[in-house]
Amino acid sequence: MPKASLTTRVDILKIALQLFLKKGYKDVSYQDLIKETGLSKGAIYHHFKSKEDLLISTFEFLLESSRQQGLEKQGHIIQDKESFREVFIGIKMEQIKGIKKLLGSKSIKFNKLLFFFEAINENERLKNSIMELLKEEMKFLEKCFISLKKHNKIPKGKDPVVIAESLFWMLQGAEMLMFFVKDNDSEKDFIKIYNKTIDDFFKII
Amino acid sequence: MPKASLTTRVDILKIALQLFLKKGYKDVSYQDLIKETGLSKGAIYHHFKSKEDLLISTFEFLLESSRQQGLEKQGHIIQDKESFREVFIGIKMEQIKGIKKLLGSKSIKFNKLLFFFEAINENERLKNSIMELLKEEMKFLEKCFISLKKHNKIPKGKDPVVIAESLFWMLQGAEMLMFFVKDNDSEKDFIKIYNKTIDDFFKII
Amino acid sequence: MPKASLTTRVDILKIALQLFLKKGYKDVSYQDLIKETGLSKGAIYHHFKSKEDLLISTFEFLLESSRQQGLEKQGHIIQDKESFREVFIGIKMEQIKGIKKLLGSKSIKFNKLLFFFEAINENERLKNSIMELLKEEMKFLEKCFISLKKHNKIPKGKDPVVIAESLFWMLQGAEMLMFFVKDNDSEKDFIKIYNKTIDDFFKII
Amino acid sequence: MPKASLTTRVDILKIALQLFLKKGYKDVSYQDLIKETGLSKGAIYHHFKSKEDLLISTFEFLLESSRQQGLEKQGHIIQDKESFREVFIGIKMEQIKGIKKLLGSKSIKFNKLLFFFEAINENERLKNSIMELLKEEMKFLEKCFISLKKHNKIPKGKDPVVIAESLFWMLQGAEMLMFFVKDNDSEKDFIKIYNKTIDDFFKII
C-alpha cells in the first residue's frame, strides 16, 4: 500500500515538525516520536534512515509548504505604504496559515524555532535553503520599495534597495528577538510586530 | 587554599565559556570540561553544584565582564554621525575585548552563542539579565539620537526615540543573523556589520 | 519475537531475584545485572523502565510463585500437633521449593532478604503485598488452632485466635532473626527453626 | 583542647546515630554528616578514619548508652505477671530514654534501624555485640520466669526456660515487624506492643 506508506511518512513529518518546534531538535528523542506517532521505532527508521534525515526531510517539508504560499505568486501592485503593508502582512499570514495547516493545530509555539535551527545550521544544504528563503524575502522587499519609489512614496535621493535592506534587518531583529524572548507566541504576536515595525519604519525614512 | 580555589573556579569558568560559545550548552559535556580544564569531574562539581549552576555562573561571569566596559561609562558627546559611530563601535570593541581577555584567546567563535542562549532562555533570571542588557543598549541609542536631534543631525519632525528603536532592531537583526549564519566569526566581521548598518541607516533616515 | 522477549524478561527477573537476595537491592548495580544476565544495559532497560520497576516486578514475580504453593490450597485436616506440624512445614517447604525452582539453584541465601525488603518497604504497593501475605499466614494459623480447639488439642478456656497470633509472632521473630544473623542459610535451617518453634510452643501452651 | 575535641567527637556520633536511624547506613553520606554537624569533611575524617569506623563507633556508643540502663542493674523481685510487666516495660523505657537523651530529640524514628543493622551485620564484632545483647535479654527473661515459677505463677510442669525463650521470640517478632512496617514510630508504639505481647502471652501459657 504505497498510499498508506505516504500517509505514514507525512504523519511522521507533521509530528516531527510539531516536536521540533516545541522542544528543539536535540530534545526530541525517538521515544517522543514513538509516543506521538503511535508507531514503532522500526517504522520511523523505515521511513527516515536517521534522525538527521528526519530533520532534513521535516525542514524541506516545512519549506515546501511555506513556498507554496510564497512571495513569487504575488501580482499585487505596491503603490503606497498601505498596499505594501497589506501585501506583506498577507504573505506572512499565508505562511503562518500554511504551517498551521501542516501541523493541524490552531496555535503554534515558535519558541524553539531557533533551536530547531541549531541543527539546521550544521547542515550545509538546509542552511543554504534558509539563506535562499531570506534572499527571496530581501528581493521581494526590494521590488516593493522600487515600486514605491516609482510612485514617489519614498523620499527623493534615497536608494530603495538600501531602504529595503534596512527594513529587512529590522524585521529580522524584531522577529528573532521574539522567538528568543516569548514563551507562548501565536501568529497574532507576529502580525503585531510586523505592523509596528512597518509603521515605525515609514516614520523614520 | 582560598586563592588557589578562586583561580580554579575562574579557570573552569573561562573554559566553560569557551566551550559553551563553541559548542552550545547542550553539547558541552563534563567529559569536555575535564579534558579542557585538566581537572577531575569531582573537582568541577566541587566548584559548581550542577551543570546548570555552571551555566548560570558562566553567564554571570560573562555579563560582569561585559558590563565593566559598559555603556554608562561613556561621557562622549554625540554630535554627528561620525562621533556616534566612533562611540558605538568603541563600546562594542571594548565589549569584545573584554570577552577576549576573559577567554584569553585572540579569535572568538560567536556562532554558537545563540545555542548557549537556548539554555539561558529557560532560566528566568538569566533571561531577565539579557533583557536588561538589551534595554540598556536601547536606552543608550535613545540618548545618542536625542543628542543628535539637539545638534540638528536628524531630520526635523522625526522622533529620535523611534529612530533609535529602529536602529536597535536593525542591529539586532544583522547581528543575530550573523551568529546564525557564520561559521567562524571574528570581531572584525562584527565591526564591519556595525559600520555597514550605521551607514545604511543614516542613508535612509 | 514475543516468545523470546518473555524468556528474556523472566531471565532478567530470575537473575535480579538472585542478586537482590544475595546482595540487597541497593547493592545490586546494573553492572551486576549485565554481568549475570549477559545482556546489555539497554536490553534490561528495554524490559524494565527503571531499577525500581525491576524491583517491583521481581517482587511480584516472587510473590506469584510463592502464592501458587499457597496456604489456601490446603485441604488437610488439622487434628493434632503432629498434623499441624506436618501441614505447616509442608507449606513452608513448598514455598521454599517454589523459590528454588524460580532461581534454579539448590541453596538460597536468605540473609539479605531483609535488605531486599528495605527497598520494598519504601514502596507502598509492595508493602501492602507483604502485609497481605502475613495476614494470610496469620489467618491460616487461626484456622489451624480453631480446628485444634475442636479436637480438644488446646487447653480449655484458651482463645485459639490469641494462640495462633502468639505463634505467628514467635515464628516471625525466629525467622527474622535468622535472616539477620545467619550468613549462609539453607532451607534446612528454616525447617529446623520451624520445628523447634512448634515444639516449644506446644510445650508452653 | 582535648576537651573540645571530645565534644566534637560525641557531636559527630550523635548526629551520625540520628542519621543512621533515620536513613539507614548506606543512605547517609558525608554530605549529610557535614550538613548536620556543621563541620567539614576533613574534621569528620580526623575523628573517624572511615565511614565504617564511624558506624562501628556510633553503634558502640549506642550500645554503651543502652547498657548503662541495662538489665543487670535490676534488683526487683518478679513475683507475678504485673511485677514482671512493670520491670520489663521499665527497662525498655529506660533504654528508649537513654537513646532519646543521646539524640537530644523527643521523638525517635526507629524505622530504619534494621537497615542500620544491615551494615552492622557485615561486621563480625558488631554482630557479636548484638548477639550478646540479645542473649542478655534472653537470660533476663529466663531469670524472670524462673522467679515466677518459684512463686507458682506459671503452670506446673512447664519449663520456665522454654517459656522465656518463647516470649523472647514473640517479642522479637512483634518488634522487628514494627520496625519494618511502621513509618513513624515513637516509644509509645513500642510500649503498646510490649504490653499487648505480654498480655497475650500470659493468656496462652
Add this chain to the structure above:
DNA sequence: AATGAATGAGCGTTCATTCAT
C-alpha cells in the same frame, strides 16, 4: 583540630541506531 580542593570509580538513565522477524 580543622579546612576544603581534588580524585576517580561508580551510579541509574537516555540515546540513536541495528537488525532479525
Add this chain to the structure above:
DNA sequence: AATGAATGAACGCTCATTCAT
C-alpha cells in the same frame, strides 16, 4: 510496511576517600 529486542556509548551526578595546608 512495521515491530520491538538488543546494543553500547554517553550523559549528569554522587560517593568515600586523600591530602596539602
